[in-house]
Amino acid sequence: MTRRSRYVTWAGLLLLFGAILWLLPIDLGQLDWQSALAADETTTDAATESDGAAEANGAAESPYAPAPKTTAADYPQIAGVNSRVVVWLVAQLHLWFAAFVLAVPIFVFIIEAIGMATREKRYDDMAYEFIKVSITAYSLTAILGGLLAFSLLVFYPDLFLYLSTIFKETMFYYALIFFAESACLYIYYYGWHWLQGPFKKWLHLSLGLLLNGVGTLLMFLANGWLTFMMSPAGVDPAGVFQGDTMVALHNYLWNPINLHRFVANIAYGGSVVGAYAAFKFLSARRAEERAHYDWMGYNANFIAICALLPLPFAGYYLSAEIYAYSQQMGITLMGGIFAWLFIIQAVLIGTLFLSANYYLWCGMGRSDGAVRYNHYIKYIAIVLVGAFLVWFTPHTLVLSNEELKALGGPYHKYLGPLGIMPAKNTAVNVMILFTALSFLIYRRANRVATANWVRMGNAIQVALFTTGIANIFFLGIYHGYFTNTVYKVAASIPQVLTTLVVIVISTLIDYFMYRGAKDVAPLHWGRVPGRSQYALFLLAVAFTWLMGLMGYIRSGIRQHWHVVDIMRDNSPDAFTPTLGYAANVVSVGTVIFMTMVIFVFWLAQVSGSKAEPSGYWKEQQA
Amino acid sequence: MKAFRIPRLLQFVLVPVVVYAVTRLIFDVLLGQLIPASLMTMYMFFVLAGTFMAFTFTEDGTRELVAPIKALVEDPSRKWLRNVVFVVLPLALGFYTYQLRTPKPEAPLELRSIHPAPPSTVKAYDKRFNLLTLENPYRKLQKEDPEAFAEMVAAGAAVYIENCQYCHGDKLDGRGPYAQGLNPVPANFQDVGTIAQLQESYLFWRIATGGPGLPKEAAPWISSMPIWQDFLSEEETWQVILYLYDYTGHAPRSWEHE
Known part of the structure; x- marks a missing residue:
């Protein structure tokens, strides 16, 4: 076998293995879909039986014990340490870092592939710089993961024992897969400059795919454990495990969380490397340095926006599934009590859209031709802010007594209807469309189309956006307010499809229309105001805060249950904290994470600097 | 002659002021439904943020915007104006903060969730009901036997008029004769944000167990709703639920297509 064919074989095998690994959790999930659903039905139907009878049945048929019934004495305490806050913060920090280190290899893989396709080395250099940032974060992720496991063992031993009884295989293999993840990552990173050249590069790219496959599998496994705590499956009403781990893993909320986290991680990773740039x-x-990091920041923001656009839909799908699983949790x-945190969530999501758009608008300053489009920006700003106001308008208002009397009740006659999901979905689709429009304008800013069908192309694009928006409004208003909830929820799907069709077709039209277009002048990378860079910081901070807040809500809706309806939380902290207290804990976590991230950035910076102290080392004799 | 153009800084100030004034005019005066201060503050914050973004995304625009402020701070000929601004502005902000923070005789704002989360099971009529799976036993008549269904709705209407309309109103809009004596006012079933969002099992729980049946997790709840299982039979409770949806034209929340 020649050297060339050996490389090709290895690369092919790795690519195939990576692809299989990436798709494995999804395929397994599909196979067990029916049984998981059946298990859910059994669980909910059986819940009407008395606890005692179920417990007796479960104990008789299964070798597993029922879920432990704990008392406050079963939760070890350490003087001066609040166990809930410790586990809360450590879990959240672990998740932030994990999201980052899982996301970076995804787009590093894509950027590396773009570099290989275009043969432009700057893409390869940028991909390497991104992965370099994630290396330090990777060890912090592992340290925090270990700390989380120890914290659970120390403070919540019964819960950990119960979960590890059900998930013993997956927990064991999780630890082993972590070795594979580390091996892939280290070879991928340290072998970057070694695996260069026509065939070695393919091998390196395949390694990147394998790394992503392993990382995604790890995330899916951990997601199965936490969603089991929300929507338990594979256990009877007393918590007696029925013996099928796959059913427990593939519980009702597993795939919605998998999808939501996969997309969110990419957006989050993009925002953090954007902050680095x-x-x-x-x-x-x-x-030159400013130009390089400006370009890097632009690409990071582009990645974040691309993943941010479908994110509200993935979030809505998750919420709808939570509601479908349990009216109580929904x-x-x-x-209910978490609705007010959802208003903060809405504000933060709106902030993400505003800052991403602001960055694009500021970035038009790189182009000498942007002045032709500047006057459109104020209209986009008006629409974005208008949609944003609808997006965060609450259904139930915070009212003084006087206002309550003046309105005649806690609902506002005209603004109240904006507080429910159809209005929110309509608003977010409009925000997404106008963010895409910002991007189209940004792309055009430095170019002059030479195609002879420019007028027609523009007219088609205007027609697309107009009819698309009209359709989104029709679906939102008619199905949202004049049909029943089945159609109301279902209408969100054609709304999303409308948005996607408008974005995809108008981008394609733009692509063909501007193929062979003339540049007004070379782009001036680095010619952007400092303000735009603070928009990138805002994007990363808002994302972090948002994830912390939503992570708390997702976990908090279990309320006084460790495992919903199966294992009750009887610790001294088994109460839902006040909104202010929860927001403070999340904010403190955000500050800690951002401090650690700055440390990671600093490490990446010092690793590239070299001091030459004079007179410190002995002169070496030749 | 050079056309008059409003200075950019003044434009920047005028945009939120005009938005505020127009919003107040529309909602407070023309529609008679004021926007609460808490919401208006949020609205104005993001209107300001949007204005800032639209005015500062180009370098030239930003320079023109801050030029008068820069001149005020740096230009020696504006010493007097600078001193006046530097005294008046902090004083005005201080006064505003003082006004905002001074305790007032009015009761503080209350965060109240109108839809408390239901328990997963509820005990009523000496039975335990699983609210995750509970369905209105008479709902199926709507397709299977429309006449019997209409009779059930009519029976529900009679129950409603005898027991519920005093608070919830004869138009089911939460404006019954006693409504103004209650705080919070009774639920408006016509609103798309109330029963249209809920499953029938939720209504069964709220009617059967009333205010005292609200969950402990988020106490204290304020509700004058009686425990209707003490006054209505299980059948009457389901009938009145049918009537609520029938009269308002809403459909109960469900997950299946017809």
Whole structure:
């Protein structure tokens, strides 16, 4: 076998293995779909039976014990340490870092592939710089994961024992797969400059795919454990495990969480490396450095936006599934005590859209031709802010007594209807469409189309956006307010499809229309105001805060249950904290995470600097 | 002659001021439904943020915007104006903060969730009901036997008029004769945000167990709703639920297509 064919074989095998690994959790999930559903039905139907009878049945048929019934004495305490806050913060920090280190290899893989396709080395260099940032974060992720496991063992031993009884195989293999993840990551990173060249590069890219496959599998496994705590499956009403781990893993909320986290991680990873690029841009002293990090920040923001656009839909799908699984959890989530945190969530999501758009608009300053489009920006800003106001308008208002009397009740006659999901879905689709429009304008800013069908192309695009928006409004208003909830929820799907069709077709039209277009002048990378870089920081901070907040809500809707309806939380902290207290804990976690991230950025910076102290080392004799 | 153009800084100030004034005019005066201060503050914050974004995304625009402020701070000929602004502005902000923070005789704002989360099971009529799977036993008549269904709805209407309309109103809009004496006012079933969002099992729980049946997790709840299982039979409770949906034209929340 020649050297060339050996490389090709290895690369092919790795690519195939990576692809299989990536798709494995999804395929397994599909196979067990029916049994998982059946298990859910059994669980809910059986819940009407008395606890005692179920317990007796379960104990008689299964070798497994029922879920432990704990008392406050079963939760070890350490003086001066609040166990819930410790586990809460450590779990959240672990998740932030894990989201980052899982996301970076995804787009590093894509950027590396783009570099290979275009043969432009700058893409390869950028991909390498991204993965370099994630290496330090990777060890922090592992440390925090270990700390989380120890914290659970120390403070919640019965819960951990119960979960590890059900998930013993997956927990064991999880630890083993972590070795594979580390091996892939280290070879991928340290072998970057070694595996260069026509065939070695393919091998390296395949390794990247394998790394992503392993990482995604790890995330899916951990997701199965936490969603089991929300929508348990594979156990009877007393919590007696029925013996099929796959049923427990593939519980009702597993796939919605998998999808939501997969997309969110990419957006989050993009925003954090965008913050890194902004950090480097602002501290750069040379024009070339500024140009490089400006370009890197632009690409990171592009990745974040691409993943941000479908994210609200993935979130809505998750919420709808939570509601479908349990009316109780659904109402707690969006209509009950957590509804107010959802208003903050809406504000943060709107902030993400505003800052991403602001960054694009500021970025038009790189182009000498942007002045032709500047006057459109104010209209986009008006629409975005208008949609944003609808997006966060609450259904139930915070009212003073005087206002309550003046309105005649806690609902607003005209703004109240904006507080429910059809209005929110309509608003977010409009925000997404106008963000895409910002991007189209940004792309055009420096170019002059030479195709002879430009007028027609523009007219088609205007017609597409107009009819698309009209359709989104029709679906939102008619199905949202004049049909029953089945159609109301279902209408969100054609709304999403409308948005996607408009974005995809108008981008394609733009692509063909501007093929062979003339540049007004070379783009001036680095010619952006410092403000734009702070928009990138805002994007990363808002994302972090948002994830912390939503992570708390997702976990908090279990309320006084460790495992919903199966294992009750009897610890001294088995109460839902006040909204202010929860928001403070999340904010403290955000500050800790951002401090650690700055440390990671700093490490990436010092690793590239080299000091030459004079007179410190002995002169070496030749 | 050079056309008059409003200075950019003044434009920047005028945009939120005009938005505020127009919003107040529309909602407070023309529609007679004021926007609560808490919401208006949020609205104005993001209107300001949007205005800032639209005015500062180009370097030239930003320079023009901050030029008068820069001149005020740096230009020696504006010393007097600078001193006045530097005294008046902090004082005005201080006064505003003082006004905002001074305790007032009015009761503080209350965060109240109108839809408390139901328990997974509920005890009523000496039985335990699983609210995750509970369905209105008479709902199926709507397709299977429309005449019998209409009779059930009519029976529910009679129950409603005899027991519920005093608070919830004869138009089911939460404006019954006693409504103004209650705080919070009774639920408006016509609103798309109330029963249209809920499953029938939720209504069964709220009617059967009333205010005292609300969950402990988020106490204290304020509700004048009686425990209707003490006054209505299980059948009457389901009948009145049918009537609520029938009269308002809403459909109960469900997960299946017809």
